[in-house]
Amino acid sequence: MTKDQILADLDYASQLAKDGANTPLLGGAIGLMWGILLTLILGYQYLILAQKIDLPPQTLAMAWIAYGVIGGIGSTILGRRIDRLPGANSVNNRVETYVWVMFVGAILTVVIGSILNMTLGQGDQTVWNTVLVFAFAGQGMAYGIVAKLAKEKILHMASFASFIFSAVIFMLIHDPVIYLIGSIGAVITIIIPNLILGAQAKSVTAAHG
Amino acid sequence: MADTEPDINLDAIDDVIHGRLRLGIMAYLSAVNPASFPELLEKTGTSNGNLSTHLTKLETAGYVRQEKGYKGKRPQTLVHLTEKGRNAWIKYLNAMKALLG
Numbered sequence: 001m002t003k004d005q006i007l008a009d010l011d012y013a014s015q016l017a018k019d020g021a022n023t024p025l026l027g028g029a030i031g032l033m034w035g036i037l038l039t040l041i042l043g044y045q046y047l048i049l050a051q052k053i054d055l056p057p058q059t060l061a062m063a064w065i066a067y068g069v070i071g072g073i074g075s076t077i078l079g080r081r082i083d084r085l086p087g088a089n090s091v092n093n094r095v096e097t098y099v100w101v102m103f104v105g106a107i108l109t110v111v112i113g114s115i116l117n118m119t120l121g122q123g124d125q126t127v128w129n130t131v132l133v134f135a136f137a138g139q140g141m142a143y144g145i146v147a148k149l150a151k152e153k154i155l156h157m158a159s160f161a162s163f164i165f166s167a168v169i170f171m172l173i174h175d176p177v178i179y180l181i182g183s184i185g186a187v188i189t190i191i192i193p194n195l196i197l198g199a200q201a202k203s204v205t206a207a208h209g
Numbered sequence: 210m211a212d213t214e215p216d217i218n219l220d221a222i223d224d225v226i227h228g229r230l231r232l233g234i235m236a237y238l239s240a241v242n243p244a245s246f247p248e249l250l251e252k253t254g255t256s257n258g259n260l261s262t263h264l265t266k267l268e269t270a271g272y273v274r275q276e277k278g279y280k281g282k283r284p285q286t287l288v289h290l291t292e293k294g295r296n297a298w299i300k301y302l303n304a305m306k307a308l309l310g
Contacts, residue, residue: 016237
């Protein structure tokens with residue numbers, strides 16, 4: 001075997017390794033779905049709390065339960081589809097999946113704590129409002145980790161924007177307007193980045209047939 | 210061009226890995242682990258039978274593990290790079306580096 005033959009084989013192997021390492025992030029569709037749901041529910045919560053629409057605040061509990069159920073079912077369905085795509089088990093995609101699973105775990109602990117505080121303790125609406133602060137801060141961290149690993153500039157920007165939204169919401173924690181800000185934040189930090197990532201993943205997948 | 214170049218002594222090279230297709234499989238699995246059988250077919254551009262043959266060779270050496278199961282109702286084969294396979298891959302790359310200067 002000659003050096004040229006060996007180098008050609010190594011080139012081929014190197015191309016395959018790069019293909020695997022450069023697999024686009026595939027979770028865009030799931031992120032987009034959660035972004036849309038979050039935009040809607042936070043907007044709805046703002047309209048109720050700011051008394052812009054005449055519906056009882058009790059409907060919020062139902063809306064949040066529906067949000068969780070629809071999001072859970074949607075994630076399961078989309079997750080199964082993503083699992084079948086080439087590169088679903090690349091390091092970037094495995095880390096992305098795990099980071100968001102841990103993010104959900106972190107937010108759930110805050111949600112459960114808030115509910116317990118409001119039902120068993122002396123907590124009021126402000127306690128519940130802090131969930132939004134933690135959600136944006138946690139999201140900023142999750143985006144930051146994935147951005148660093150996948151070298152995605154758009155996620156670095158989404159991470160930075162998430163931290164800003166977290167701080168602004170904390171500043172206005174007693175005001176219902178935080179839900180309007182959160183709704184806008186969901187569009188900027190979730191829907192737009194995931195639309196861009198989704199388009200990238202689609203073009204790469206199409207390019208590879 | 211190949212005729213005019215001297216042959217290289219490959220005695221120090223792991224010949225289980227050193228075949229174009231097996232090299233490609235190991236390279237891809239080093240980045241995406243596990244990978245499904247159809248994914249490897251698409252990436253390597255080889256035939257079903259050829260891929261099976263080479264995967265069996267790698268599996269016999271303990272470098273990969275094939276896991277047959279179901280994804281929903283569809284049968285699915287996942288190919289995992291084993292710890293032994295990863296070590297062999299690193300050793301192979303180092304040997305190639307030394308060989309080619």
